[in-house]
Amino acid sequence: MTTSYISKLTQAWQTNNSLLCVGLDPDLAKLPAQFQTQPDGIFEFCGAIIDATADLACSFKPQIAYFSALRAEPQLEAICAYLRENYPHLPIILDAKRGDIGATAEQYAREAFERYGADAVTVNPYMGFDSVAPYLEWQDKGCIVLCRTSNAGGSDLQFLQVNGRPLYQHVADLVANKWNRNGQCSLVVGATFPEEIKQVRHIVGEMPLLVPGIGAQGGDIAATVAAGKTATGGMMINSSRAILFAKTLDGEDFKQAARRVAQQTRDEINLYR
Amino acid sequence: MTTSYISKLTQAWQTNNSLLCVGLDPDLAKLPAQFQTQPDGIFEFCGAIIDATADLACSFKPQIAYFSALRAEPQLEAICAYLRENYPHLPIILDAKRGDIGATAEQYAREAFERYGADAVTVNPYMGFDSVAPYLEWQDKGCIVLCRTSNAGGSDLQFLQVNGRPLYQHVADLVANKWNRNGQCSLVVGATFPEEIKQVRHIVGEMPLLVPGIGAQGGDIAATVAAGKTATGGMMINSSRAILFAKTLDGEDFKQAARRVAQQTRDEINLYR
Numbered sequence: 001m002t003t004s005y006i007s008k009l010t011q012a013w014q015t016n017n018s019l020l021c022v023g024l025d026p027d028l029a030k031l032p033a034q035f036q037t038q039p040d041g042i043f044e045f046c047g048a049i050i051d052a053t054a055d056l057a058c059s060f061k062p063q064i065a066y067f068s069a070l071r072a073e074p075q076l077e078a079i080c081a082y083l084r085e086n087y088p089h090l091p092i093i094l095d096a097k098r099g100d101i102g103a104t105a106e107q108y109a110r111e112a113f114e115r116y117g118a119d120a121v122t123v124n125p126y127m128g129f130d131s132v133a134p135y136l137e138w139q140d141k142g143c144i145v146l147c148r149t150s151n152a153g154g155s156d157l158q159f160l161q162v163n164g165r166p167l168y169q170h171v172a173d174l175v176a177n178k179w180n181r182n183g184q185c186s187l188v189v190g191a192t193f194p195e196e197i198k199q200v201r202h203i204v205g206e207m208p209l210l211v212p213g214i215g216a217q218g219g220d221i222a223a224t225v226a227a228g229k230t231a232t233g234g235m236m237i238n239s240s241r242a243i244l245f246a247k248t249l250d251g252e253d254f255k256q257a258a259r260r261v262a263q264q265t266r267d268e269i270n271l272y273r
Numbered sequence: 274m275t276t277s278y279i280s281k282l283t284q285a286w287q288t289n290n291s292l293l294c295v296g297l298d299p300d301l302a303k304l305p306a307q308f309q310t311q312p313d314g315i316f317e318f319c320g321a322i323i324d325a326t327a328d329l330a331c332s333f334k335p336q337i338a339y340f341s342a343l344r345a346e347p348q349l350e351a352i353c354a355y356l357r358e359n360y361p362h363l364p365i366i367l368d369a370k371r372g373d374i375g376a377t378a379e380q381y382a383r384e385a386f387e388r389y390g391a392d393a394v395t396v397n398p399y400m401g402f403d404s405v406a407p408y409l410e411w412q413d414k415g416c417i418v419l420c421r422t423s424n425a426g427g428s429d430l431q432f433l434q435v436n437g438r439p440l441y442q443h444v445a446d447l448v449a450n451k452w453n454r455n456g457q458c459s460l461v462v463g464a465t466f467p468e469e470i471k472q473v474r475h476i477v478g479e480m481p482l483l484v485p486g487i488g489a490q491g492g493d494i495a496a497t498v499a500a501g502k503t504a505t506g507g508m509m510i511n512s513s514r515a516i517l518f519a520k521t522l523d524g525e526d527f528k529q530a531a532r533r534v535a536q537q538t539r540d541e542i543n544l545y546r
Contacts, residue, residue, distance in 0.1 A: 073341075111341040127426060130426035157443075160440065
């Protein structure tokens with residue numbers, strides 16, 4: 001029997017007392033030297049980060065672009081298999097931001113859920129509901145739709161006014177009230193805009209939010225948590241680089257440094273939860 | 274020396290007297306039986322289609338999802354290498370519809386241009402200019418931005434009214450007048466809406482359009498060409514399934530059937546050019 005994305009996530013918020021999502025963005029040039037030349041270096045590095053932080057996280061989010069650029073899809077498969085085997089209670093969020101229609105989206109859904117065995121995948125709403133529907137056919141899986149992204153250029157489209165409110169709020173409304181028929185949807189809302197997290201939370205009720213933008217991107221944790229939390233959790237607050245490439249203090253190795261930063265981040269989030 | 278995407282495409286419109294883009298969407302279940310079980314079957318099938326249609330096309334457009342779902346990236350690499358070696362005058366359009374920011378988009382650009390050696394890649398505008406900029410750093414390469422897509426759900430976002438005009442026209446305007454600083458951009462505009470192709474053409478001047486939606490999707494060729502053509506060409510009109518999986522007539526094999534449909538389509542387009 002499989003456990004659905006939503007129930008895994010809800011469990012993990014409680015079990016690990018954590019809203020922290022650890023993002024796996026293994027930029028080869030930033031890995032400790034020994035992993036840069038090793039054939040399975042990315043897998044070995046990510047495996048070590050996973051072991052060092054798994055009791056502090058509510059989910060892991062591998063970013064597929066870092067694997068695609070390096071012909072390293074087999075290492076991503078290995079990382080996902082490692083997570084499923086050793087930490088089956090933690091959802092795997094495949095950050096792929098796919099956006100395509102019909103038969104093509106069906107292929108991307110197979111990639112995410114069958115090939116990588118992810119519990120949820122990020123998708124882009126620009127092509128509309130029929131670009132999201134094929135993911136929802138996988139009934140235990142989650143579909144995390146881009147809503148308000150944490151980059152500066154995010155405003156170019158997302159902040160355009162549509163019937164008196166910005167496009168991203170329209171997307172939140174569409175997803176919450178039309179697309180999310182079976183409770184499988186979540187939304188991406190950047191931590192760089194806590195006021196906008198509050199607006200989205202108001203529109204979508206209890207729907208989980210994936211929140212990038214703290215850590216290296218500088219989003220404010222207190223404001224982010226206050227804006228988006230729910231009684232059970234409500235958020236996956238993502239940190240990638242700040243944990244993966246944490247500066248080591250005297251006597252620490254990279255795993256200890258990653259664990260220290262993950263713990264600090266988890267605990268700081270919990271101060272406001 | 275490398276030739277830029279735009280000059281390759283402009284040349285190919287003339288040399289092959291064609292606006293036809295042959296889409297490579299190798300749905301395994303639809304391939305002739307002998308290719309379904311062969312280890313490099315997708316590569317062999319696509320290679321045969323390429324050889325059968327290369328003098329009739331202005332470009333080839335592999336759809337990466339069909340490879341990703343099947344762990345077949347090495348076959349996509351082989352197809353792109355085959356195209357570069359045997360048909361270097363025809364641009365390779367990688368249909369990936371990528372959309373991500375900063376460091377992540379840089380990885381996707383490396384994937385498209387370095388790993389696959391594509392001449393252009395399709396991208397999604399929802400995350401704004403900084404999700405497109407990393408592709409434009411590759412100065413000989415093209416960046417083809419989704420504008421108005423041919424699927425029914427395309428209207429969910431693209432037809433929302435922004436300052437009195439639909440969002441897709443706003444995207445066309447942004448790309449033409451702000452993002453396209455070095456003439457590297459093109460737009461995706463579906464053939465299912467010829468009137469909208471006309472609107473986009475009016476906004477973007479001579480910018481090349483990638484037009485899916487004829488063939489299996491039923492777009493009208495006469496209206497499409499009339500709405501989007503320019504003096505030199507102006508369009509890549511894509512057909513995938515109708516060519517790849519053309520019904521064989523008596524005595525034809527799949528290559529001859531593909532060639533016949535490609536030629537009919539190329540010629541029908543030219544009637545209105």
